[in-house]
Each structure stands twice: as C-alpha cells, then as structure tokens.
Amino acid sequence: MSDGKNSPSLLKRVEELLPQWIVVNLRSKQQWKALIRCWVATWAGFILLLPENSLKTLGNAAFFSTMAGFMVPANMPVQMFIMAMAMLIIGMLFGWGVGALAMKIALAARNQTVLKSSLLRAQEGAQGAVNPDAVFIADVFEGMFLDARSSVIFGVFLGAASFLFALIRTYRPRLVLTITFAQIVLNIFSSYGPLFPIPQYTIVSSFLISVSCYVAIAIVCIIFVFPETMNHSFLASVTDIIGRLKDYIDSQDAILSLAPIEIVEDEKGTVAKAKAARAVLLQDVQALASKTMLINVEFSYGRWNGDDAKALEVPLQHTVARICSFYSIPKLFEMYYRGQRNVSTVSIHESTSEETSIDADAADIHGDTELVRQMFAHNRTKELEHNVRLDDILPIIYESTSELRRTSSQGLKAVQDVVREVNTFRWKRGSSKLQEYERILDEATEDLRRTVEDFKHDNRFRIIAPFMQLIQKVDAKEVSAKGLPIRSLLVGSSYAAQLLISTEALLSLFELVRETSIKRRRSRVWAPGGLRVLWKYVFHRGDDDETSKLHGEEAPPREMTKDEEEEEAPYRLDPDSRPPANAFQKVMDTVHNVYRWLKSNEVAFAFKYAFLTIALWLPAVFPSSAHFYYSQKGFWALIMAQNTLTLYSSDQIFGYFVRLFGTFVGLVVGLVTWYIGNGSGNGNAFGCAASYGLFLIPMIFFRINATPVVLLPTITAATTFVLVVGYSWVDGHLVTIGNAGIGWNVAWKRWVLILIGCVASFLLMLLSPTSSRKAVRLQNAAMVSELSNIYTMLMSAWITEEEDESKEDSPSKISDEEKGANIANKSTTNAAWMEKFKGRILPLALQLQNLKRQTGSARFEGNIRGAWASEEYNRLLEREMEMLGAMAQLASALNHLDPKWRITLNHRTLVLNPNFMTDVLSTFALVSQSLRTGEPMHQILPSTLLDRLLYHKTKRNTRAGRLIHQNTAAERIRSLDFMYYSAGICAVSQIIWCLDDMHRIAKQLCGEIPFKGFDEWKGEYERMYRDDVPDEDIKTQ
Template sequence: MLLQPSASAIEPSRSTDATAANGGACTASHEGQALNRNEAAQDDTSGAYLKVGKEEADASVPKVRGSNSKLPEWITKNVKDPHSWKMLARCWLASWVTLILMLPTRSLQTFGQAAFFASMITFMIPSNMPVSIWLIANATLVIGCLLGWAWGAAAMAAGLFSRDSVLLASQLRTAQASVAAETNPEAAFKLRIFQGDFLDIRASAVIGAFFVVGAYALGIMMAKVPKLQLSCIFALIVMDIMCSYGPLFPFAQYTLATIFMLPIGASLGVAFGCMLFVFPESLNYSWTRNLVSMLELQRALLAMHSAFISDPATHNTPALEEFDRKLKGTSNGLIGLSDALSGEVAFLELDVSRGRFSGKDLRKLLLGFRTLNVRLFGMAAFPHLLQNFADGGYVEQNVMGDQGAPQEEPGAGDAAAGKEGNESWKDLKHPVQIHDSTLVLRARQRIQEAEAEQHVKLSTLQPLMAKAAGPTLEACGEALGAITAFIDRTNRSRWRLRKRDDALEAQTLQRIQDAAANLARVHQAFVDEERLALFRPYEHHFKVERDGSLHLDEQSAIEFRTGGRPLFLCLVWVVSLSRFSKQLVKVSDEIHELASKRQSNRLWLPSSLRSVWKVLTSKKATAGGPFKFFANTGLSQEDTAAGDGDDDDDEDLQHSTASSTVALEKDAERDASGKKDIKASKADGKGTRRRRQRHRRRAVRRDPDAMPPTNALHYLGRSITGIYNVMTSTDGIFALRVAVVTLALWVPQVVPSSAAFYYHQRGVWALIMAQLGLTVFTGAQVFASIARIAGTIVGGLIGTAMWYISAGSGSGNVYAYAVVGGVAFVPLVFLRLYVPPAMLVPALMVGVTALLVFGYSWIDTHLFVTANSGVGIEVFWRRTLLVVIGIAGSFAVLLIGRPASSRGLVRQSVAGVTQDILDIYSTIIEAYIKIDSQVDSAAEKPAQIIDEQYLVDHLRPLLLDTFARLAELNTHVGLASVDVAPRGHWPKERYVEAVKAQARMLEALSHLAGAAFGISTPSEWQRHFLRSSALLDPSIIADISMHLSLISRALATGTPLPHTSAGNLLDRTISVQIEARKREKVLGQDSVVSSLSLHALHEPAFMDIVTGIVALGQFVRSCDQLAAITAALVGEVPLEGYDALLSRVEDQMWNISQRS
C-alpha cells in the first residue's frame, strides 16, 4: 500500500471546524419581480441572476488600497463603470418618458386612472437587457396579460348569460329613474354601477368560480414552472380587474382590461424604442461582456491562490479561515457568473448580432471555460487540507499532537446525537466532533511519529513549492490576461472600420498564441524539473546503490509513506496547478483555432428556436437566463430531495455541436476527410447522447406498489393518481392558498353592502398584494413581507415628498412635475438596477410605491374618476394599509394545509445534494472499474483506456451544478433563519457544517476524477494504486454508497441513522488498506513501493496516485463528518456494546498489521 498503514493523507484530521458559512442576506426565493412575487428577472445587462455572482465576488475581494469611501461597494463600483451609466441612462429615459406621457390631458384621458402603470412597468422590468432577450421576456408578459384577459372575458360572458333577466330589467329601471334628475346622468349611472346596484348572485357565483379556477391554475403554473412567473403575475393582475369589476356591470364590458393593457402597451413601446436607439446592444455583446467578467474573476481567484502560496503568514488557523471566507465568496461569484452564462447560452442563437463569433461559437468556448472553473475549484483543496492539518493537531509547533486538548475515549458517542432535545442551543456554537476509534487514534499517533522522524515540516516545503510554481502561475496569469484582452477587444470592435482595429485584434490574438506557447513550455519545465525541488529535503533518507540510483530500504520506505504527508499535500496542489495549466493551454489553442476560422466580423442571424421552450419550462436553477426566477419558490420538497432530472446545458451543447454540420469542433478533420468524418461526428454525437440517456434511465424511480401499466385503465389510473399527487403536494397546497385568498378578498366586491366601499378604497390592490405575496415556503414569505412593508413605507414617503415638492398645496403643473420626476428617478432607477439581490425586494417596493403615490396624486387632480384616492399623504397611508391587509391575508391562508417550512427546504436540499454526490461518486468509480478491468491487457495497448473527453463532458456539468446548488443553499439557510419557529431553535449551525462537509466532498471527487486521467495510461503506479488501495474494494464502494444513501434518506425523511453508520468509513478504509498491503506482499506485487527509488517518486504518475489517495481520504473523512452532523440532526438508533466490540476487533487488526 502506498501510504501505510493509514495513508497519512487518508486520515487528514480529527475534526473539521465549521467556518461560518456565507449565508449572506436572505436572497433566495424572493428577489421580487413586479409586485414582489418573484425575482426581477431583468437586472444588469443579463439579469439579476448575474449580480449574485458579481457582488459576491466583489464582497470577497479586498478594497483598493487608499480608498476612503464610506459608500457600499456596489455603489462605488457602478458609479465608476461607464457601462452602468449607459444602462442607467437608457432605463431612466424610458421611465421618465412614460411619466411624461400621462401629463397631457388627452393622453391622460386615453390611459385612464392607471396611467402611472406605464412608468411603473418600466421600473419593474427595466430596459437593461439585450433586445432579443427583452423581446422574449416581454412576449411572456404580453401572453400572460392576454391569457388573463381572455379568461376574465370568458368569466364575464358566462356571468352575463347566467343573470336573471327579470331582476336585471328591474335594476335598470330603478337606476334610470334615480339618475334621470341628475345634471350628469351618465356619471351618476356609472357611480351606481360601482356601488353594486346591478349585482346578481348568479352572475357573481359564476364569475367567482371562473376566478377561483383561474387563480388555482396560475398558482400551479407559478409553482411548477417558475420561469413563467412573469406571465402568471400579469395574468393574475389582469384577471383580478376583469373578475373583480365584471360582476358590477349589467352589460358586457370586455374592455375592462384596457385599464392596464394600454399603459403596458405604451411602456413596452417606449422601452423598445429606448433599447433600439439609446446605447443598443445585442445579446451576443452583453453575453461576451459577462464572459470577460468571468475571466477576470478567474484571474482574481488565481491571484488569490498565488498570493496564498507565496505568503507563509497566511498558513496559520486564523489566516486560513479568513482566506477561506474570501475564497468562498469569490468562488460563489464565479459559480454565479458561470451559471448565468449557461442560462443565457440557449438564447444566443436567437440573437441578431454583428461580430466575429456566432452564438454557436460562444457556446463551444463556454465548455472550456467551465472546465477551467472546475480546475480552479480543485486548487482550493490545498488550503482546506491545511485547515484539516491544523484542526487535527498537526501544526508544526506541536508535532506530538493532541497535547492541547484531552482525547476522548473512542466509542464514547455523542449523547446529544441519540436523544432528541439533548443538544442545547449553546452546544450549536461548537462543531460536531467525530469520535474516532482506536484504530484511527493509533494510526494518527503512528503518522505523527513518522512525520517527526522525517524531519521535514510543511513550512519547509511551502517556500520550495511557491518558488517552483511561480513561473507557471505567472504564465497562467498572462495567458488568462491575453484571452481576456482578445475577447474584450473583439467584443468592443464589432463595428470597426479602420485597419488599425484589425491590427490590434491580430496583436491580441498573437499574444494568446505566444502566452499559450510560453505556458506550455513553463508548465513542462515545472512538471519535469521545478517540482522535483519538493523531494530534496527527503534525499538524505535515500541510500546510494551501486548503479548510482537512490533507494529507500523497506523500513525507510514504510516510514516515508507514513510520514510524508507534508510532501503529499504539496503534490496535491502541484497536480491542481498542472491540470489547470493544461486546460488553459487547451482553451487558448481552441480560441486561436476558432479565431483563425472567424477572421472578420459578419452579421449573424437567428438559427435555432429548439432550446427556448425547454429552458422556459425547466426547473433547473442554472438554466433560463433572464427567466431564471428563483425556482425554489416553486420546488416541492420531493423535487428538491430528488434533484433535477432535466438535461444539462452542457449535454445540449455537446449534442448540437456533434450533430451539426456547421459546428467547428471537427472542422480540421472535416477539411481533411470530407463527408465521412461528418457522418462519423454525427454517429459519435448520437452514441454519446445514448450513453447519457442510459445513465439517466438507471436512476428513474419505480413505483414499488404497482408494475408498469399494461392497459388503458392502468394509464387512466396513473393519470388520476398523478393529478391527486400534484393537488396534495406543496405546490398544490400553494395553489390552493392562492385560490382561497383570491376568493376571500374578492367576496367584499360582490356583496351589495360593501361593494361601494371596496371599490372606492381600491380593494383590488389588497387582493393583488395577497395573491402575489404568497410563497411556497414560510421563511421566504416572512422575509418578503417584512421587505414589502419596509419598502412601501420608504417609497411612500419618497413619493409624498416628490408630490409636495412639485405641487406644494396646489394641483401642480406639468413642468415642475416632469422636472421633479426626472430628478427623483435617477436614484430610484439606479437603486433598482444595481442594488444587491438581498435588497432587491425592498428596492423594488420603494420605487413602485413612490411612483404610485406620485402618479395617483397627479391623476386625482387632473382626471375625473369615480373614486378619488386623494393626493400625497392620503395616497400613502391608503396604499400602506392595502399592503398590510394583503400581507395579512397571505399569512392567514398559511394555515391551509401544512405550511411548507423553509427549514424543511434546506434539509431536503442537503439530502438532494448528498444524492448528487453519490451519483458523481458512482460515475467516477465506473471509470476506475473500467481502467482496472483492462489494466493487464493494457500493456499491449498503450493508448488510454478511458474516454477522457466523455468523462470530462459528463462530470463537468454534474460537478458545477452541484457546486451551484451548494452556493444556493447558503441563501436558503439565510431565509430559513427568519422562518417561524414554534417548535424551538433551528440548528442553523449544523446545516452550515453540512454544506461545508459537502463542499469538501465535491473538491475530493474533483481530484479523484482528475487522478483517473493521470493513471489511465498503463504504469506500475497505476497497477499499485488500483490493486492496493481501498478505492476499488467492493466492500468500501458498497459502504460509501450505502452511507451516502442512508444520509440522504435520513435527511429527507427525518429517520434516525443507525449507530453503526456514523463515523466508521475511515476506520473501514484503513482496515481495507491494511489487508490490501498484506495481500500485495504475499502476491509479490509491491515492487514499486517495497524499495522506493527517487526516480520512481519523480514520475508524474506518482503525483496522480498521491492525489487519488489524498482525495479518497478527504472524501471518506468528509462522509464521516456529514454522517455525524446528520446524526446530530435526526438522531441515532442505539446499539449497545457496538463501540466496545469495534475497539476490540480493531486492536486485534492493528496488532496483526504491526507483526506483518
């Protein structure tokens, strides 16, 4: 065995302290869109979803030295950015022009009493998107309005048909007689309509039935298809108007919806004009601009790693925690940007643009950059391993270990984990401890002794590693800089007319080629020569043989393998840097090849509509671009736990590039071989897709209570069961709440005694607020409600001030009104565009309420309306009261069904991520099994055994999507913290620890997958690693799979874990490796390690083996940590005497291993 007896890297630490997770502000499910139901999908140039990544990254990067600004970073950053000013100018102009449209008397009379809604729409859906995306987004808005209008018109027609003709005739005669003597009979007749004089219980019942059914259907759609929430919101708003006022009319009034439709049409027209003529930009341009931002973030992350390696002062525990916090923020930012770009990539081929690269070209490039992200995340394993190194008592100043804290007896167990309620609130401040067994404790002691005998400290190796890696890190930075400069240059010179621009682009392209060549040369020197400096402190342990080679005898080899952990940790980082460098060279070559084929700008027209509907209907959190509403507002707990079954974006891209004759992936081969290669490419693409489909089919859940349907009755029964399951799920209960609150707040409008009051007080706004204030999960609703009320109060005060400044005590004039509105809109629109996601809901409410108060005040003084709302402060308090009533109504219906807790969502999400980790682990093990099955025959075939590109293409989306889910979990944890907690304190700290453990597991799996590529070429190290480690031991594979499956199921259902499953994976791994070492010696297959030579250690394959061993150790240790955390959350099923039995067996095993 390579790292005998416990693989010093396999046992990285005794405990993993829980660094405070970046829960951040509660942004999860409620970054409000239009009336605060969903996320505003159009923020920054590509949507609010991009801001999450950028601002998390900004928060993690240290402030520029010398900056004394007291303002938040998001303000100073956007104030200094010219592009931000362009977007602000465009959006401000759209809002201001729509405000001015309601000032002339004729246009005000045309728009009616909701004229201010035009300006409000431009505020809720700002014009800061590319034209094609804006058209698609607003097309969904218009479709939603038309859907609500059509349903409302159908309800009104059915209501009129059901009216009692005798009663209607009597009501009309009475009304005509009463208004005959009025000076304005028409106005008096209209007043009687809104006083409820023509109400008919039959018509009201029919319209109410339509209304409830429509609200329920839209509620289901909002929950099940979150990316269509924009359509659902406006469908609800228009339907509210039609069904609330429809029962009041004694005749057909199908144009009621024009109250909102006319302002919406005007706002869309103005916004579209501004997008076309005020700093217009295509999706291709904005997407590429954000790609440049992602590359800059990659450079920042690389620079952070470079600074960390070069500064030994950052390697103590407090500095490690601070670096981990910054690293986490920047990594989450990179994940956010990567997911945002992936979400928009489906729309690139719908865009009309002029530029060098098409949408398909950019889709292809994104795959390489996403792989770079995975490599960068893998580099974070080194500081985390250093944290474990310190946490486990292995700091250099205390080599003998656990002298600072007494070691508990193995098997003592955590009483709090087995009994409900024993863990006090104060105990949550301390991380969950893994109580190690006798075998682990003795292995740790043996490792400490061996490390002391080696006389090589980690602090000795780190300067050597920093010096060796310096040129490679610098070359990586230059290559990334060259790529960034080239992409930015091509993006900025889309309309170039001068030869000088062509020359500059050629220079930047040549810079990429030069930087790639330099990186390839420096990296090769690093792998071949520079990294060998890490072995020099160990050279005095080697003996010179007769042939001049340096060898370790058997005992010295054992001591080296056991005590060489400082070297092994450094080699993990070396491998990470090497993989990143190779991928960067590959990406550089791809860009150069692509640029050589695309040598000039041209006009690119739309080429595909295939992916749009799939993106819009996908629940996948990383898909959808500007339609990426926070899908968790609609995810059921079952969906969250099970994971997303949608195809990933990478798969779609690979299929399209492999099967399309215009793809560039195989251009060189096609140029050489013609049509045969095109057919081969298509066949290869289809085969790859079939393999992925087979992999997905294996994971399909089966019904344990019924076999597959065989006749029509079975299919009908399944359909009915499916409908019932939807209706009783959390999504169905949410839709039921929408329907109930709709009915409850609609009834006063159709009761004769309250109809007039309801209309005059604008009760329909309370109805709208109640409908759109509902969320699936209670924590999100608590946060959103607080944000709404706070935003309403602040916005109302601002709107009141705007009115009195422009009008004083009079009715105002158009010039003052326009000037005040224009000035006030600047900060309001800036706030709307660039506020951090955590503040988006209150920011949206501030702007909406200010516009409502300001607009209503003008309408009240310049347009005759049946119900006056007053001006200034009167509008403010009425609006605030309506918001409070609507929120109260939304909270009242939470009692229907069992409230879906945000805390339950967090638990289900952790369970779902655990299942994802199991899927990734299974995929990696499949690759290793394939290598192992051919390891003997591979000597005759030196080619690689596994399809590396297929494994990369399959694992990259799995890893990145799971990293993204973990980043999103931080948001859910923040939301769950404000959830209602009637049963007791929520153990937030435990979920933070669980997320951290899962992140470590993903890092380990990333390295384990990378090691598969390194050992896929036959070698002695390959055989040794596969046959003498625990990686491919069937019992360990079964244990890990069962372990993760049990954890996932326990978290999903709240079932206690068996006591035997908590904290024992590391023990079993060590035991298996002891047995594997004995078997290797008996079979005589340990030649490569029984007498280690320095030449053998210098082989690059040795680094991959070490990385695999370290990754396996980190993975199983993190599994144990996650199991201990889960046991603390859900409890354990006790098994008396098990710990003592385990201790005796491990004592025997240890004694045997020492004698052998």
C-alpha cells in the same frame, strides 16, 4: 496639498463602507450606459402622464407606462427585451381573455327580471340629472347591478385560473412574470366585471395601452441609446468571468503566503473571500446559458458571430471548474491539522507550542479509533524528525508554483483584453490595439506553455527535494517503505497537479480565442440562425431565472435527463404493488398517481392561493362593500396577498420583512419626490418631471444592479415609488370615481393595503404551513443520494477501466488491428463517462448553492418549537460541496493518470476494494435515509471509514506489485504521474473525511440509538489490540 492627499483616502473609506456590488457597478462603464438607457426609457414613460390629452388616452392606469420600466428594464439586448415583454403582454392578454370569457358567461347567466328592474330604477334615478351618464356610472360602482349568478361565474373563473397560475408559478418559474401580470389583469377584470350589467370587455385596456407605450419607447432606446446585441452582452459577460478568474488565481498568492494554521483558522477572511468568489464564478458561468440560447436570434455586426461566441461557453465552464478546484486545498490543510488534534490524546511526543494552540474537537476524537490515532501519532513524529511538516513544505509550494500562477494570470489578462477589444470596437475595420493584444496573447500563451514545461521538468522537483534523502534511504533498504511521513508531499503535489490541470484548460481557452481572432479579421453583419430555440428558452425549467427570485421562491429540483430516467427506470419499483399488467390496472395506477399528486405541497399551495384570492375578492361583489372596494383600490391588497404567499413559510416570512421595508422606502421616496416637484398643489408638470427624473436615477441603479438578496425589496420600493407619484398625478388631473387623493393620502392608504394583504396571507399560512426546514432536510437527503449516485458512476467507470487494462496486459495473443480497435473503443468510453460526469457536476454544484440560500432563509421560521440546528445544516452543506469538489478532483486525476499508476492508486487507497465500496455506499444510504425519515442511527453503525479502510487492507496483487516496483522509489516519486496520483490520494481522503463528518452531523441532527457498555468495551478491545500488535506493525499501517 493636504486636501489632495486626503480626498483619495476619504473616497476609499467611503467605498469600503459600501457593498462590493455597488462599488463594482459604479466603476463599470457598461453599467453606466445601461443606467442611462433605462433611465431615458422609464422617464419618457412617465412624461406621457403629464399632458392632458395623453393622460386621457392612457386612462387611470397610465402610471404603468413607467412602472413597466422597473418590471422589465431596458438593460438587455433587443430580442431578449422583446421576449421578456412578450411574455408580460401575453400574460396580460391571457388574463384579459379569461376575464372576457367569464363576463360573457356571467352576462348570459344573469337573472333578466332583476336586471330589467335594476335598469329601470337607475333610469328613474338619473332623470333630471345634469349628467345622466355620470349618475349611471356612479350607480354601477355602488353595486346596484350586482347579481349573485354573475358573481358566482366570475368567482369560479377567478378561483380556477388562480389555481392554475399557482401551479405554473411553482413548476415553471421562468413564466412567473407572465403569470403575475395575467393574475393582476384577471383580478381587476373579476373585481369590476360583476358590477356592469352590460358587456364591458375593455375594462383593462388602460393597462395594455400604457405598457405598450413603454414597450415602444424602450425598443427605441435599446436600438438608439447605447445599443447592445446579445452577442455583445454575451462577450461582455465572458470578459467579466475571465477577469474574476484572474482575480481568483491572484488570490492564491495571498492564501499560500499564510502559515497553514492561519489558512485553517482564516482570521483575516482571505479564504472566505476566495470561497465567495468561487460561488460567484459558478453562478456567472451558469448564467451564460440563458444568453447562448438566444445569441443566434438576432442581427449583429462585429468580428465574431453567435457560434464563435458560443464556442467559448464549454471551455470556459471547464476552466472555471478546474480553477475552482483550488478550494479543496484549505480543506486538505484542515484534515492535516485534524490528525494533529487527534494525536493530542496520544502521549508519544511533546508537541510544539504552535501545534498545541489548536483546540481538540471532541467529536473528531470520539470518531477515530485507537489504531487511527496511533497512525496519526506515528506520522507526526516522523514529520518532526525529518522536518517535512506542512509548515516546512508550504513556502516551497508557494515558490515553486509562483511562476506558473503568474503566467496563468498574465494569460488571462491577455485573453480578457482580446475579447474586450473584439467586443468593444465592433465598428472599426482595423484595430492596432487588437493586433497588439493578439501579440501579447501569443506571448502569454507561449510563456505559459514554456512555464508548464519548466515546471514539469524542473520546478516541481523543489516540492520533492525535502523528501529525497528519506526516499533514497528507502531505496537503500535503510528504512521501510511503509509508514513514510509524506502527507505534506501529497498535499503539495496535489496542489501542483490541480494547477497543471488548470493550465491545460487555460491553454485550450487561449488557443480557441486566438484561432477565432485569426479566423475573423473583419467586421460584418451576421444574420439570425433560427427561432426554434425560443420555445426551449421559455419552457425550459431553469433555476437561474431572475423573476423566480422576485417572489422569494426557491428553484425547483433539477429535472432528470432522458438518459437518467431510462437508467433509473429498471430499478425504481413501487414497494406496494407490481407494475400494472392490464388496461384497468393502468387506469387505476394513473388515478393513484393523480391522488398522490393532489397531496403534494405544490397542490396544497395552489389550493391556498386560490382560496386566498376568493376570500379577498368577495368584498368586491357585495353590494355593501363594492363601492368602498373600488374607491380604495382594494385589488392592491389582493395582489399583495397573492405575491406574499409562497410555498414555504420561511420564504413567506422573509418576504414580509423585505416587502414591508421596500414599501416603506418607496413611500418615503415617493412623498419626497411628489412634494419637491409639486409643493402643496395638484401637480406642476415641469417640477414633477424634474423631481421624478432626479430620484429615478438611484432607483434604476439599484434595480438593474441589485443582487438577488436585494432585488425583491428594490422592486417593491420602486413600484411603490411609482404608485405614490403616479396615483397622485392621475387623481389630480383625471376625473375618477373614488379618488384616492394626492401625496400623503395615497401613501398611507397604500401602506394599509399592503398590511391587509400581508395579514391575509399570513393567516392562511398558519393553516397547515409548509416548513422550509423540513424541505432543507429532505433536499439535503436528496443531495447525499445524488452524491452517492455520482460516486457510483465514478467507481463504475474506474472498475471498467481496470478491467480493460487487465485485458490489455493479458498474455493472450491479439492482432494489431484488434489492439487498435481496443484503444479506440477505450478512448471513446473514457470520453463518454468524463462528459457524463462533467454534465452532472455543475448542475449539482448550482443546486447546492440554491440550497445554501434556502438554508439561510429557513431561519425566518423562528424558534417556536425550539432552536433550529442551522449551524449543523450549514456544515452539512459545506461537506457536500467539498465532497463534490473532491469527486471532480478524483475524476480529473483518473483521466490524467497512466494505467499503471491508476492501478497503483487503487492499491494505495484500496478505494476499489469491494468491501470498502460496500461500506461507503452503505454510509451514503444510511445518512440519506436518516435525513429523509428523521429516524435516529445506531451508535456503532458504521465506524469511521478510515478505520474500515485499514480493516480491509490486504496484500497487494502480485502482478500489480511487479508493475509498481519496476522502478526505484525515487524514480517513482520524480515521475510526473506522481502528482496526479497525489491528487487522487488527497481526493479519496477528502471524500472519506467528508462522508464521516456528514455521518456525525446526521447523528447530531436525527439522534443516536445508544449501545450500553459499547464504548467501554471498544476502548478495552482497542487497548488489548494495541498491546498485542508489535510497534513495527502499527507503524506500517
């Protein structure tokens, strides 16, 4: 009995020790099916090596029939697998073609006199031999027929092609798999081609035959072993995303049940887990794009066709974006307590023990002016007086929104069940479960819609209730409307607004799924829609390609769209010359651009890559080392050197760690596999097959489920594992020149080759290394600049709407037709700028996630010149992410606000004040320029933006004031628009706070030019100002 009770707890403890991605995939039936399919395909590829006849047919590279299973596993739909394998095989054919062309020219360039003399000498040496052909082949690999002219031709082709491959690898990461295998084939062809005095165009045929065998086996397995279409894969991903959305909403319960100070400090890691889940959601949504491109290029059977599945992508993106906006709530709490920390320097009231436990931040205190600190002090005093601190309001926020969160979670569970049922039971003509799930979805949708209405008309007033007595005093003229302690009300209403906005997206998603389910009542065969998307899929410059992560490379910056290029063209000028005016100037401008390109980091990397390739290839064409190079498989050192050389030195150093670790693990597993299955002999087919099949299971599991961080060492370990077992079997059963040995001999030689390749690329890295840290700094500068552009676009749209609304409110007489046309045009304009805004938010969020990974890898450059400010860069990146979320929140608030309330928001925040907008954009430019150039900033430029916002405060517009004050304060706060207004207020506050902090971080990174005596004069001036301004004026700020 005790054993039964203890076993679950033991299993749970074991699961807690494992990474979460392992536990999740171990529990997934879909992943187990993929594991079985990939295992069968890869193991069957290994079985081909064991019979003698098939081994002779495949040749000495026969192990590629199973190694290809790790490079492109059969865990994908058939058309996607064919696409991936086609790219691999096209790469091999391209390398083969370049090598064959090089051989053709090299043979024609040979010195015929020397060639005839060498052939005559070889014939004389083979006379009397039992096997003259074997003697001739031995002479070939001894380097007897090497010719300088021929070797130079091969070297030129190898160097030029390697330069091209390096550029493609840098600029088009989707083609990395193609280029890698093209380079491998060309390496082998160029290493062994110069040895032959006669045409030998089939040197690499063994590689192609072996890979082709795996392709045939894998296609059969994909079709018959748990087959999966792209449609099924896409809907399975949608199901997983919906499940993660449900978990993310459920995590809000745990967060809101904490005290505000616990949320800020996050000692239990609850907020950190939600933050990590948010990052995973964004990555998963972006990954859907790679599947939608190919979803119509297949025959599929089921209820929904490719277009039905693709229709879920955009609503799902909007839902994820809106639900992920909950991430801003902990940051609002942090801003709230930051104000309390700053108040600790102003002795107005004694703070409570809970509040004094928060340590003051010197940088924050230094950044705020005396006026701002007094404003915080006044607000805190009023909150204590009226019991409306955030600690008092948070439990009310939790209770009032609990039903909304619960029904949202139930709705997501219902829609997940419907999509899963549609996707799983495709072959059933009728499904009682699906009908039941549809009924539950209908009920959940109605429950959510009813809960939303209840919240709008009832529950949301619970957040307002603690403030109503104070608001009624304002209406009764007992207290001033200025300086009210409503910060916690704004935070609570902002959260409620974000929740309401999220439910709108959820309801749209629910209705779309329900409509599609009703429309498609029967399963049928769906034919492919077209093949034009294939070109776009292959040559699209994406940053989510898995193969680009195999080499430790970071994704390139996002390409600008055509509209963005046209928008930037008029104002992006060359400060050194005017635009070319004639043909000669245009030609010279092109030459200038080419020269600038030749000085880029990408071209420098390509030159180093080509130089490294030639340097490690030369021993293959020297007569004294040619035989040693061939017999010891020296081309593997060349391949490893090429793969470890990367654009940035930190990525390269990180690659050494993971590749050496993966190689060591692969050698150990390979040796254990070989000796368990074969003992001390040359190989037992049955024992080797059984042992390989057993150890193949964990290798395949890690390969198909590994996270990006674990993927590179996993592939390295898997390929090393295959090489140890494969070479041991091939060398034990096939007569070859330069036998590498069996078991241990293969392992230690492989380790030495890996070390040679790593050392060679490391030495070349030391020649003009490209710092990843500098790239991180420059990319942060570019991100700040892009945030500035998004802010400008948002403000521009806001200003345009303000002008339109002002015209609508003008007393001029216009016809009803003109009014209708204005409304239609305004609606179209709003939709246009919102769609454009959404189209820039998600790509930038993913670029920030990529930059976060690169910031983490930059630590591997070491601290040779001094410690790297990784903490500051990580904090800068956090602020950029938070600002992006705040801008999305502000755009959503503007989209939902009534025009009159939008004017209210303008005059409440003064965010559209031209002088303040100038200050904001100047700060953006200053931070971006300082990070880009590394130049220090002046101490006094600019001051905090909050201080500047108060400085620019002016009297409200008279007409706007009449519009705002038509209702009492209580009626205005009870209005539904007040929640969206609060979300806008909080978003603007967060943008200001993030930009101020980014300014401080940039000063810490780049330095600060001091202004002697300024701090003393500033303090004295502010004290004079405080003494001169009446207390009532301070309170109203």
